[in-house]
Amino acid sequence: xxxxxxxxxxxxxxxxxxxxxxxxxxxxxxxxxxxxxxxxxxxxxxxxxxxxxxxxxxxxxxxxxxxxxxxxxxxxxxxxxxxxxxxxxxxxxxxxxxxxxxxxxxxxxxxxxxxxxxxxxxxxxxxxxxxxxxxxxxxxxxxxxxxxxxxxxxxxxxxxxxxxxxxxxxxxxxxxxxxxxxxxxxxxxxxxxxxxxxxxxxxx
Numbered sequence: 001x002x003x004x005x006x007x008x009x010x011x012x013x014x015x016x017x018x019x020x021x022x023x024x025x026x027x028x029x030x031x032x033x034x035x036x037x038x039x040x041x042x043x044x045x046x047x048x049x050x051x052x053x054x055x056x057x058x059x060x061x062x063x064x065x066x067x068x069x070x071x072x073x074x075x076x077x078x079x080x081x082x083x084x085x086x087x088x089x090x091x092x093x094x095x096x097x098x099x100x101x102x103x104x105x106x107x108x109x110x111x112x113x114x115x116x117x118x119x120x121x122x123x124x125x126x127x128x129x130x131x132x133x134x135x136x137x138x139x140x141x142x143x144x145x146x147x148x149x150x151x152x153x154x155x156x157x158x159x160x161x162x163x164x165x166x167x168x169x170x171x172x173x174x175x176x177x178x179x180x181x182x183x184x185x186x187x188x189x190x191x192x193x194x195x196x197x198x199x200x201x202x203x204x
Contacts, residue, residue: 130184
């Protein structure tokens with residue numbers, strides 16, 4: 001579906017939907033467009049005047065970024081250079097894991113609905129050389145391993161470690177994340193702080 005708009009209407013539609021500005025400059029006109037699923041918004045403005053000035057000063061330099069369509073059944077539809085799916089809100093959730101330093105420790109994280117994982121951060125004030133973490137995806141029903149997010153990641157003490165993807169991955173409600181912390185075997189207790197970054201569907 002193609003929708004023709006004037007500049008004010010076009011700008012309002014793009015801003016409210018958080019879409020990507022696209023344009024072609026041809027002859028004596030700017031041809032503006034943006035795509036939201038099966039809907040294409042279009043606008044034509046002359047290269048002089050208040051509309052062109054506003055576009056050139058505020059939007060032109062950030063326009064024409066690559067766009068991609070995410071329409072698979074396992075994630076919300078979007079057309080955007082952002083990793084955030086449409087109709088979601090970004091959430092940062094913190095966790096504190098304590099370890100005795102002798103045995104390996106597992107910590108499970110789950111959600112009541114599907115979420116879209118973007119990445120996370122890890123920090124420890126007292127990890128030692130050789131301590132490492134691993135994050136798997138497992139079925140909640142029987143703990144079977146069905147995926148892996150990171151493996152053998154060493155976390156230096158007093159260093160904030162960031163793991164972030166330019167995309168996002170679906171974590172289904174019937175799955176969980178299992179964080180496994182493997183220490184070097186010394187008896188000193190440890191603390192691990194984790195911040196998980198994910199997108200959660202907005203409840204409407």
